[in-house]
Amino acid sequence: MSGKNVTEVVLADADGIARAAAILESGGLVAVPTETVYGLAARADSADTVAKIYAAKGRPDFNPLIVHVRDAEHASTFAVMDTKARELADQYWPGPLTLVVPRLSSAVLAPAVTAGLSTLAIRAPSHPVMQALLAAVPFPLAAPSANRSGFISPTTAEHVVRSLDGRIDLVLDGGATTAGVESTIAAIREDGSVEELRPGPIELDSRARGSSPGEGIEAPGQLASHYAPGKPVRLDAQIVAPDEFWIGFGGLSGDCNLSPSGDLTEAAARLYDCLHLGAASEKPRIAVAPVPEVGIGRAINDRLRRAATPAD
Numbered sequence: 001m002s003g004k005n006v007t008e009v010v011l012a013d014a015d016g017i018a019r020a021a022a023i024l025e026s027g028g029l030v031a032v033p034t035e036t037v038y039g040l041a042a043r044a045d046s047a048d049t050v051a052k053i054y055a056a057k058g059r060p061d062f063n064p065l066i067v068h069v070r071d072a073e074h075a076s077t078f079a080v081m082d083t084k085a086r087e088l089a090d091q092y093w094p095g096p097l098t099l100v101v102p103r104l105s106s107a108v109l110a111p112a113v114t115a116g117l118s119t120l121a122i123r124a125p126s127h128p129v130m131q132a133l134l135a136a137v138p139f140p141l142a143a144p145s146a147n148r149s150g151f152i153s154p155t156t157a158e159h160v161v162r163s164l165d166g167r168i169d170l171v172l173d174g175g176a177t178t179a180g181v182e183s184t185i186a187a188i189r190e191d192g193s194v195e196e197l198r199p200g201p202i203e204l205d206s207r208a209r210g211s212s213p214g215e216g217i218e219a220p221g222q223l224a225s226h227y228a229p230g231k232p233v234r235l236d237a238q239i240v241a242p243d244e245f246w247i248g249f250g251g252l253s254g255d256c257n258l259s260p261s262g263d264l265t266e267a268a269a270r271l272y273d274c275l276h277l278g279a280a281s282e283k284p285r286i287a288v289a290p291v292p293e294v295g296i297g298r299a300i301n302d303r304l305r306r307a308a309t310p311a312d
């Protein structure tokens with residue numbers, strides 16, 4: 001916070017973006033839409049502002065942040081972009097792929113961004129608002145998802161306000177995000193191999209995946225319990241009990257249907273909104289219809305499993 005406890009919400013037009021850039025420049029926190037979820041951005045080169053991100057989210061300090069940059073050229077001023085990293089960046093940037101690569105010791109980044117790791121998580125987002133913001137400031141932006149740590153991620157400005165009102169300076173309202181789940185995280189190993197640390201909108205080569213889904217989790221933030229709606233969640237529900245809010249898929253229509261036509265891309269885009277609705281509903285429990293474990297369905301099920309895991 002910049003010495004106030006009012007969170008402003010403004011339209012993400014040219015004026016809004018200029019205002020956001022000024023707030024970031026002076027060390028404030030701004031929630032900004034990306035193609036995946038809303039991010040909580042701060043300048044990544046300042047220890048004070050990065051500390052504010054952790055405080056506003058209530059995020060444990062061992063959980064490092066993703067640094068957002070304009071492009072691969074920009075990324076190479078902070079991290080080692082070897083042949084494999086360049087290849088993936090060429091293929092998927094700008095877009096929802098985060099690369100975990102060695103951090104350059106010369107990189108001007110607050111140490112807390114990487115939580116003491118020698119690697120850096122970095123991505124070039126494709127959302128025009130985030131791109132405009134990155135073009136308007138001379139520093140990279142550290143940005144985790146714009147929600148209180150452990151709770152449901154935000155895909156609208158309203159979701160951000162629900163979670164962080166009074167704790168951040170500004171929300172740039174750019175409407176609902178399109179991909180709906182967080183970026184795929186890929187670690188580039190020294191031998192040039194790639195390992196998926198978090199499933200997301202970009203489907204990596206199957207060799208990048210661990211042997212069993214939900215394992216191979218070395219991203220420190222990939223905690224068993226996450227995206228929690230604050231009430232019990234039951235998965236693979238073919239039928240619903242009277243005290244359950246039902247999140248449906250395809251023909252299992254539910255109180256909130258992820259995709260009536262059974263389209264997984266649409267389901268990913270609607271996932272967090274349905275979880276937010278379930279959290280806000282009077283029903284004490286949430287049940288979720290089965291979602292196929294293919295394509296972005298893997299990312300949906302990954303988030304659902306964590307939402308269904310009790311915090312303790």
Ligand code: TXA
Pocket residue numbers: 034036037038039040063064065066096098100114117119120121143144145146181182183185197218219220221222
């Ligand atoms: O789509 C996204 O990636 C969104 C938007 C805002 O860009 N951001 C996002 O950030 O999901 P966050 O903080 O909610 O998740 C970042 C994940 C965490 O699980 C964290 O542990 C992991 O990235 N991470 C960050 N740095 C890492 C590193 N050096 N090595 C391994 N994992 C890392």
Ligand code: MG
Pocket residue numbers: 144145153
């Ligand atoms: Mg998050």
